Amino acid sequence: MSAALPLSLRAYRLATACFRPFAGLLLDKRQRRGKEDASRRPERLGIAGRPRPEGRLAWLHGASVGEAITLLPLAEKLAAEGYRILMTTGTVTSAALMAERLPAGAIHQFVPLDVPAFVRRFLTHWRPDLACFLESELWPGMIMEIKAAGIPLALVNGRMSPRSFARWSRVPGTSTALLGRFDLIAAQSEDDGRRFATLGAPRVVVTGNLKFDAPLPPADPAALQALKQAVADRPLWLAAATHDGEEALAGDVHAAHKDRFPGLLTLIVPRHPDRGAAIAGALREKGLTVALRSEGGALEARPDVYVANTVGEMGLFYRLARIVFVGKSLIGKGGQNPIEPVKLGAAVLHGPHVQNFITAYGALDAADGAVVVNSAEDLSAAVARLLADPAEVERLAGGGASAIAALSGALERTLSALLPLGARLP
Template sequence: MIGHIITPRVYKLMSHAVSLMVPLILFLRTKKGKEDFLRKNERIGKTKIKRPDGLLIWIHAASIGEALGALPLINLIGETKNLNVLVTTGTVTSASILTKRLPELAIHQYVPLDYTSAIQRFLNHWQPNIALWMESEFWPNLILQTAQRDIPMILVNARISDRSAARWARTPLLSKPLLKSFKLILAQTNEDKQKFASLGAREIKLTGNIKFDSDQLPVNIYELEKLNSSLKNRPFWLAASTHPGEEEIVAMAHKNIKHKHGSLLTILCPRHPHRGQELATYLRKFGLIVKQRSLQEPITDKTDIYLADTLGEMGLFYRLSKITFIGGSLVPMHGHNPVEAAMLGSALISGPDMKNFAEADDILTKFQAMLKVANHHELSAAVNRWLEDEKCRAAAEAAASQCISQLTGALNKTLSEIEPILNQLVEKNEE
């Protein structure tokens, strides 16, 4: 099999060949809105920001989910250690939200593309003293070149899907050196721990999922009150973080529910807000009246779908809605974090695929804080149930609060594992 001949050297040569096309790749991605035109040089390891004096912790989080999950850890490290933090991500969305929420001593940069010269420029400039990688994004050149500089690396909140584990198992000459580059791997679940061990990782510990220790999502109180008043006691529900394939199900469910609740409003928050205009056009094909938040279109009595195609407002919509469907679960995207909604008082609904949050899914379902659905008929029935039975819905909200206490604690466990390594760095720096 070809995977068995891919070594770090072979991968490096392959990435060098691809790097010749980087200007074209960045141009096309920028044109599609997937790169920040003003900051695209960061993707080749260049920056205008000076490295701060003193120790620097580098935290890499692939996209918005990982980045938000890292925030409690970033804040805790900043508060307890007073250290400089560099946070890298790879998406425009994550950059937009993080730059508003990072603490004072933290800097955001886009992660360099995975080829040698970009990585060398990045590492030469920032000279991190330690690197924390969030979850499961492995860029071979970046990891191996960081390890070659004797920069200790820890994989935090580590998880790996069955599909990814199988893929890495097919390239053992590459995957084993990668995983052995990490001084420590802190796994979300026992299953993750076992999969990393089977791939050749060394020191692995079980600490849980720090996403469940996140602070409540922020909210603009003025906007919350304004939206509340515009709803005029209408029945409504929220479809959060939806993906292509789910919006059709939501639209069909809306039409079904409307037979019983004629003034129904559905608030739809796509996972990727840049799809807003395309989605609005698509939903109108169902005969629905759609208003877009990004265009500041007001909700009227005739509005069917309020398309919340904006960034950083999930805290607003989770507080607003007492009924929330968790997207990414009716299509094979493995779901999104249900705890964010649960801690803000929503009764929950999800599809069958919540693999990325299996522990929370199991507990919330077991305690009847979350209903499971498989299609638009079942989604309609679940929303109707919560709309019509306030006592039952209130019980689900209370159950969700109890579940949260069982899911939290990973942040302190994670910090207790990282802290001795940070202390060693601080002591060495003070000598």
């Protein structure tokens, strides 16, 4: 098979093979930054941390927390069809979350580095009967080794942005060689499907976006009740999944309106919790009082801003706030997932940069079920308007919920497309 590969993929395979002796240095660096679990580092080298279970095994891979959560309902459906489940991710936070939320009997492992020897070691141990990657996870070495081993391979919830399409179009031989190794690509939209097919994918079906069928983030009832009691009747809004720069804007919104809305509380849940202390410091420099959840900061002390820089608690804050700005959309590019806050009854605000969830935001905006804010001034005005008008919050929340409900069903369509890939297996 290697002789038929284009020069680019042969060069990639050679480069990653040569990288093997230096893998430990990379993992050392990542471990110092808190990005590797020291006790499970061998998994990144393809050394299994668990025995392979008996029976048919489906391997599902998503990059991090959001992707793994998206795959959970599919994991449950495949388990009900008789598959054992192996879930791989690449981050410490996703591993911690999967330990709590994977279906009974499922196994989590860290995905091996994309080095031929590591991937072969991983595949030799686990011998998956079906491999499913999520969205845009196109690791060339892994794809080549999976197909060399004769394992059915699918890309589910497939997403191909116009920008990525333009890049892949410049190397048509490479794109055809990679995408041609997928037995199935289940695309999120007609546009995604056309892009994959144009780039050489032999079998593409449009199944919709699995995120519309993803489970809601859980919330501990006792913790939620404690937060509600601490908040009492304070007016509040939430800046969720924020990226660098958006927290400062949230602080400016608070400062602009705290006199008009006495007791105003601004909640911030950063996309990367390790930035919590820096966010709190910057907001304090603006003269705001800040409580940091990771340090036991108490809402009872009535801070101006509460920074919830913890992992796995988004469900608490989406249930607490009725006004939610979804981040990486005003500063940054791509936007974060608006589906969860909408399903939990929030009125959503978002910036113009929402390419990563274009279908969801398009449906919300078309149904007048969200508010687009194109600037810091827009955000400030929209927050003030919604704080002053509970009826408008209810109208937006209702319109958003209807728009999102109409887009569900991708889970069953994806499962129907996947099952024939393993039908020949005993």
